[in-house]
Amino acid sequence: MAPTLALVGATGAVGTVMIDIINNRESVPWGEIRLIASPRSAGKKITVRGEERTVVALAPEAFDGVDIAMFDVPDEVSAEWAPVAVARGAVAVDNSGAFRMDDEVPLVVPEVNPGKVADRPKGIIANPNCTTLSMMAALGALHREFQLTELVIASYQAASGAGQEGIDQLYGELDAVAGKGLGARAGDVRAAVEAAGLSLADSPFAGTPLALNVVPSAGSYKGDGWFSEELKVRNESRKILGIPDLKVSATCVRVPVVTTHSLAVHATFAREVTVESAHKVFEAQQSIVLIDEPERGRFPTPADVVGGDPTYVGRVRQALDFPNTLDFFVCGDNLRKGAALNTYEVAENLATEF
Ligand code: 2RA
Numbered sequence: 001m002a003p004t005l006a007l008v009g010a011t012g013a014v015g016t017v018m019i020d021i022i023n024n025r026e027s028v029p030w031g032e033i034r035l036i037a038s039p040r041s042a043g044k045k046i047t048v049r050g051e052e053r054t055v056v057a058l059a060p061e062a063f064d065g066v067d068i069a070m071f072d073v074p075d076e077v078s079a080e081w082a083p084v085a086v087a088r089g090a091v092a093v094d095n096s097g098a099f100r101m102d103d104e105v106p107l108v109v110p111e112v113n114p115g116k117v118a119d120r121p122k123g124i125i126a127n128p129n130c131t132t133l134s135m136m137a138a139l140g141a142l143h144r145e146f147q148l149t150e151l152v153i154a155s156y157q158a159a160s161g162a163g164q165e166g167i168d169q170l171y172g173e174l175d176a177v178a179g180k181g182l183g184a185r186a187g188d189v190r191a192a193v194e195a196a197g198l199s200l201a202d203s204p205f206a207g208t209p210l211a212l213n214v215v216p217s218a219g220s221y222k223g224d225g226w227f228s229e230e231l232k233v234r235n236e237s238r239k240i241l242g243i244p245d246l247k248v249s250a251t252c253v254r255v256p257v258v259t260t261h262s263l264a265v266h267a268t269f270a271r272e273v274t275v276e277s278a279h280k281v282f283e284a285q286q287s288i289v290l291i292d293e294p295e296r297g298r299f300p301t302p303a304d305v306v307g308g309d310p311t312y313v314g315r316v317r318q319a320l321d322f323p324n325t326l327d328f329f330v331c332g333d334n335l336r337k338g339a340a341l342n343t344y345e346v347a348e349n350l351a352t353e354f
Contacts, residue, residue: 001031002029002031003031003068003351003354004030004031004032004033004065004067004068005032005033005034005068005070005347005351006033006034006062006063006066006068006069006070006090007019007033007072008036008069008070008077008085009037009071009072009077010035010036010041010055011035011041011044011046011055012037012163013160013163013164013167013335014072014095014335015037015072015340017335017336017340017341018070018072018343019035021336021341021344022344023048023049028049028348029348029351030351032065033048034053034056035048035054035055036055036056036057036058036069037055037056038057039058041055042055042056058077058081060084060087063084063090064088066089066090067089067090067091067354068091068354069085069090069091069093070092070093070094070344070347071094071095072095072096072339072340073096075098078096078098079098079099082094082124083122086122086123090123091120091123091124091350092124092125093124093125093127093343093347093350094124094127094343095127095339095340095343097129097232098126099122099124099126100126100127100129100235100239101235101236102122102126104120104121104122105126106119106120107126107127107128107239108125108126109136109137109240110342110346110349111136111140111287112136112137112139112240113140113240113241113242117346117350125346127342127346128232128342129232129236130161130332130334130338131155131157131218131229131232131252131263131334132236132237132240133332133334133337133338133342134262134263134311134331134332134334134337135263135330136237136240136311137285137287137310137311137332137337138282138311138313138328138330139151139237139241139265139267140241141281141282141288142267142269142273142281142326143241143243144281145271145277145281146270146271146272146273146277146324147269147270147271148243148246148267148269148270149246149247149268149269149270150246150248150267150325151237151247151267151268152266153233153248153249153251153263153264154250154251154252154253155218155229155250155252155253155262155263156214156253156257156262156263156264156302157218157252157254157255157261158254158255158257158259158261158302158334159205159210159254159256159257159259160335161254161261161334162204162205163204166205167258167259169198169203169210170210170211170256170258171258172193173193173198173210173256174211174256175196176192176195176196176198176211177189177193177211183212189209189212190208190209193209193211205217205254210255212256214253214254214255215253216251216253217254218230218252218253218254219232227252233248233252234250257302257303258306259302259306259335260306260332260333261331261332261338262300262301262329262330262331263329264328264329265326265327265328265329265330266319266322266325266326266327267327267328268325269326270324271324273324273325273326275317275326278316279292279316282316287311288311288312288313289308289311289312289313290313290314290316291312292316294314294315299315300329301331302331306333307333307336308333308336309336309337310332310337311330311331311332311337312330312332313329313330314328315327315328316328
């Protein structure tokens with residue numbers, strides 16, 4: 001019988017993208033598709049593959065008969081409810097941070113380590129953070145050929161990484177500063193944002209305006225100078241690539257982009273690597289789009305690729321002063337491959353088990 005799929009967090013920002021992905025798949029392997037959300041959203045009607053479905057409230061019995069449950073909810077909700085889904089017989093594919101670094105939970109990117117789904121003693125499979133995911137298809141492909149040894153990245157993260165609240169804050173700030181000729185005097189952007197009645201203290205961007213600005217703070221502060229997003233890049237890259245001692249250093253920065261994270265990647269390999277051989281690797285991977293004609297102004301940017309499923313790669317260079325090292329730029333839609341799409345691809349691969 002075709003497996004039953006549940007989507008927990010069906011009405012959230014990532015859940016909405018997930019439904020769009022399900023609706024636009026040529027075919028799906030599911031029998032029933034059950035939409036689950038907080039009691040506040042229960043009763044809402046959502047059309048999935050042409051059929052109107054009613055969102056049901058998160059409760060233990062909501063998982064009865066479910067084979068695969070995808071979770072797109074905050075960490076504490078996943079921590080509590082993914083084990084409930086498993087106890088009721090489902091495999092949980094979780095997009096929160098609750099289980100990513102748990103040794104008994106695989107952290108899976110289908111292009112990189114698909115076999116890890118079978119190794120799930122807790123019945124839970126984790127989806128990486130969107131910052132790591134935005135570069136992982138590209139890094140995994142290069143690692144297979146050239147063996148990655150060191151990774152240094154700077155991220156340029158979109159406002160939607162902080163959810164709908166982040167999107168609303170950025171749009172509000174852009175309205176507050178537009179057409180005023182601001183940005184040439186220290187504090188003028190901040191003053192305009194505050195004068196428009198927007199609270200920077202409550203902003204998800206570290207009390208700092210994001211409009212006409214960049215903010216070197218993403219996630220929560222973890223001590224010794226590091227923010228959580230930077231530590232996630234390090235820990236998750238090591239786990240996904242299966243290189244526990246990979247040398248990693250990350251600087252994560254929020255930029256005034258609505259959706260699509262970008263990263264400048266400086267990657268060193270054990271084997272010799274050239275731009276030409278890297279291009280071949282990228283071109284051979286279906287989920288990567290290479291846009292690398294800098295002399296014609298052709299490289300990926302968030303504004304040009306947002307809404308797309310692939311990882312977009314460009315600006316591939318051999319680092320001038322570092323042997324066996326490539327510099328390149330990647331863009332990935334943080335709500336699609338960075339969250340909903342990767343979770344869905346894992347669930348889709350699992351469906352063959354039923
Ligand atoms: C962010 N990576 O961009 C996070 C979202 N999971 O804030």
